[in-house]
Amino acid sequence: MDVTLFLLQTLNGIQHGLLLFLVASGLTIIFGIMGVINLAHGSFYMIGAYLALSLTQWTGSLFGAVLLGIPIAILLGLAIERLFIVHLYDRDHLQQVLLTFGLILIFNELQSIVWGDDPHSVPKPAMLAGSVPVTETLSYSTYRLFLSVVCLVVAGCLYLVIHRTRLGMRMRAGAYNAEMVRSLGIDTRRLFAVVFAIGVSLTALAGIIAAPDRSLYPGIGEQVLIISFVVVVIGGIGSVKGAFVGAILIGLADVYGQAYLHDFRGFASAAVYALMAAVLLWRPTGLFGRR
Amino acid sequence: MVTIPNRRVAVALALVFAALAVVPLVGETYALKVATRMIVFAIFAMSLDLLLGYTGLVSFGHAAFFGLSAYSLQLVSPESEAANLITALPQCLGVTAAAAALIGMLVVRTAGIYFIMSTLALAQMFFFFFHDSPIAGGSDGAYIWYKPVLTIGATALLDLDGRETLYYFALACLVLCYGFLVVVLRSPFGEVIQGIRVNEHRMRALGYDTRRFKLVSFVLSALMAGLAGFLFACIDGFVAPQLLGWRESGIGLVMVILGGMGTLYGSIIGAFAFIGMEEIVRDRQFTGVMAEHWQILMGVFVIVVVLFLKNGLAGLFAEPPIRRPATKEEP
Numbered sequence: 273m274d275v276t277l278f279l280l281q282t283l284n285g286i287q288h289g290l291l292l293f294l295v296a297s298g299l300t301i302i303f304g305i306m307g308v309i310n311l312a313h314g315s316f317y318m319i320g321a322y323l324a325l326s327l328t329q330w331t332g333s334l335f336g337a338v339l340l341g342i343p344i345a346i347l348l349g350l351a352i353e354r355l356f357i358v359h360l361y362d363r364d365h366l367q368q369v370l371l372t373f374g375l376i377l378i379f380n381e382l383q384s385i386v387w388g389d390d391p392h393s394v395p396k397p398a399m400l401a402g403s404v405p406v407t408e409t410l411s412y413s414t415y416r417l418f419l420s421v422v423c424l425v426v427a428g429c430l431y432l433v434i435h436r437t438r439l440g441m442r443m444r445a446g447a448y449n450a451e452m453v454r455s456l457g458i459d460t461r462r463l464f465a466v467v468f469a470i471g472v473s474l475t476a477l478a479g480i481i482a483a484p485d486r487s488l489y490p491g492i493g494e495q496v497l498i499i500s501f502v503v504v505v506i507g508g509i510g511s512v513k514g515a516f517v518g519a520i521l522i523g524l525a526d527v528y529g530q531a532y533l534h535d536f537r538g539f540a541s542a543a544v545y546a547l548m549a550a551v552l553l554w555r556p557t558g559l560f561g562r563r
Numbered sequence: 564m565v566t567i568p569n570r571r572v573a574v575a576l577a578l579v580f581a582a583l584a585v586v587p588l589v590g591e592t593y594a595l596k597v598a599t600r601m602i603v604f605a606i607f608a609m610s611l612d613l614l615l616g617y618t619g620l621v622s623f624g625h626a627a628f629f630g631l632s633a634y635s636l637q638l639v640s641p642e643s644e645a646a647n648l649i650t651a652l653p654q655c656l657g658v659t660a661a662a663a664a665l666i667g668m669l670v671v672r673t674a675g676i677y678f679i680m681s682t683l684a685l686a687q688m689f690f691f692f693f694h695d696s697p698i699a700g701g702s703d704g705a706y707i708w709y710k711p712v713l714t715i716g717a718t719a720l721l722d723l724d725g726r727e728t729l730y731y732f733a734l735a736c737l738v739l740c741y742g743f744l745v746v747v748l749r750s751p752f753g754e755v756i757q758g759i760r761v762n763e764h765r766m767r768a769l770g771y772d773t774r775r776f777k778l779v780s781f782v783l784s785a786l787m788a789g790l791a792g793f794l795f796a797c798i799d800g801f802v803a804p805q806l807l808g809w810r811e812s813g814i815g816l817v818m819v820i821l822g823g824m825g826t827l828y829g830s831i832i833g834a835f836a837f838i839g840m841e842e843i844v845r846d847r848q849f850t851g852v853m854a855e856h857w858q859i860l861m862g863v864f865v866i867v868v869v870l871f872l873k874n875g876l877a878g879l880f881a882e883p884p885i886r887r888p889a890t891k892e893e894p
Contacts, residue, residue: 309676371865498684558677
């Protein structure tokens with residue numbers, strides 16, 4: 273086994289994991305605070321990615337796409353919350369799963385109407401299109417380094433918001449006991465809307481910045497959704513710290529699986545699920561889940 | 564404890580079955596095919612109701628067993644002759660049961676939302692396995708050239724290649740499954756799993772190994788889903804990875820909810836209504852230009868069902884079925 277190659281794969285795994293963290297953290301805070309399991313979460317990733325496609329063409333730069341795409345995603349998230357998710361707060365998980373399943377069907381078809389079923393790709397920004405030489409023969413994509421940095425910055429901001437601000441205090445309190453928070457005079461309706469918008473924008477951001485690194489095709493939303501589920505199950509549902517650890521672990525498992533189990537087609541993508549199975553055997557509520 | 568249909572429902576069910584029995588005599592080929600699909604999905608939805616409505620387990624990965632059994636039939640079928648039903652069916656169900664036992668042992672350790680997410684993720688693992696591996700055509704799917712034939716000695720008794728034969732065979736399976744589930748649910752085992760649905764802690768306090776009961780229920784349900792998958796593979800003679808995907812699992816859940824959870828016969832109604840609805844929205848005659856984008860209409864339909872039809876269609880003309888307590892309890 274080549275050590276440099278292994279290190280590069282590790283770097284890839286961490287980068288993949290950091291991106292997953294953006295999606296999974298949204299999923300986990302929406303569940304932890306609002307008690308809603310949102311299957312349509314992957315659709316917001318998909319929408320982010322396709323917005324990156326259209327907005328990059330329109331504004332001519334990926335940064336324009338981020339600046340415009342995030343507000344669009346937030347507005348969309350608020351609308352979806354007000355129209356559909358609001359009805360789910362007092363319902364059981366099964367109904368939440370089914371309603372958001374219905375939303376996925378609608379979003380997927382809309383995607384196919386607006387952007388078509390052909391795969392697309394988004395150009396990388398010129399200044400990040402190159403690569404950093406590592407050895408004489410190997411190099412690492414600058415854009416992927418940039419991705420990792422952005423994700424780390426966002427993760428840091430999320431940590432500060434949750435632990436150092438009034439909003440974060442309310443979010444933590446809401447996750448612990450929403451009813452008590454409400455009876456203390458805090459408008460939980462608004463809190464929930466804000467939390468949902470944060471979750472959606474994190475996912476959409478992941479979709480936008482991941483778009484130049486991966487190709488766009490119908491169904492990317494679900495793929496990300498399912499793997500984020502695995503992340504959240506491993507980390508413990510509702511725990512942002514758990515989502516971070518879970519995302520890095522899954523990112524590494526996925527990349528190593530694809531790289532070193534390549535000859536066993538069909539088993540390469542199973543590495544992730546094997547990891548989940550192992551964690552579930554050891555801790556049925558995840559690494560950082562509440563018992 | 565089992566919601567046995569009241570007399571009105573029983574009469575309605577008998578009429579429906581009588582009507583189903585004559586479909587091949589009046590319907591054309593396409594109608595027969597749709598009716599067969601309805602029956603197959605009724606078996607699938609009913610198997611899911613055993614978990615959902617009676618054991619209180621929300622599985623979002625049930626299609627894995629449906630698809631696994633369908634794929635097994637493709638794999639055990641010889642390329643140039645028909646497989647014998649008498650060996651093929653037990654083989655397919657055996658594979659399904661083994662997979663269900665393995666997955667079940669893992670997932671019954673979890674509860675609530677962890678159960679939903681881990682069943683979904685593990686089912687997706689099967690999906691990716693068949694999608695990526697060279698077995699059975701990968702993402703393109705594969706054909707079953709010759710459908711199974713029931714041969715005893717040298718005489719062929721049933722050829723599932725015949726549309727009508729397959730239809731009646733599926734109908735018989737549906738009736739048998741319904742009867743089987745009613746017997747199971749009225750047995751002491753059935754009482755226990757329904758006790759688990761209402762209050763698992765209490766059942767454990769009473770000394771029942773609830774995990775084992777949940778596991779048995781999971782495997783039984785998967786077996787029945789496997790039977791449905793086997794029959795499904797016989798309809799078109801084609802299997803594709805989508806059969807194991809989360810969409811099929813979701814559709815199964817929608818059928819159960821649409822019909823009315825925890826009633827068994829509700830699942831049959833739900834499956835019929837869902838497939839009927841699908842046929843309607845896909846038809847240009849009814850939905851015009853939207854027929855091409857029928858998935859949107861199905862999405863709206865699903866949302867409307869969830870928001871406004873809490874007790875399902877069965878709840879409309881029977882006494883309301885027992886409501887399941889919310890699964891919101893902390894895992």
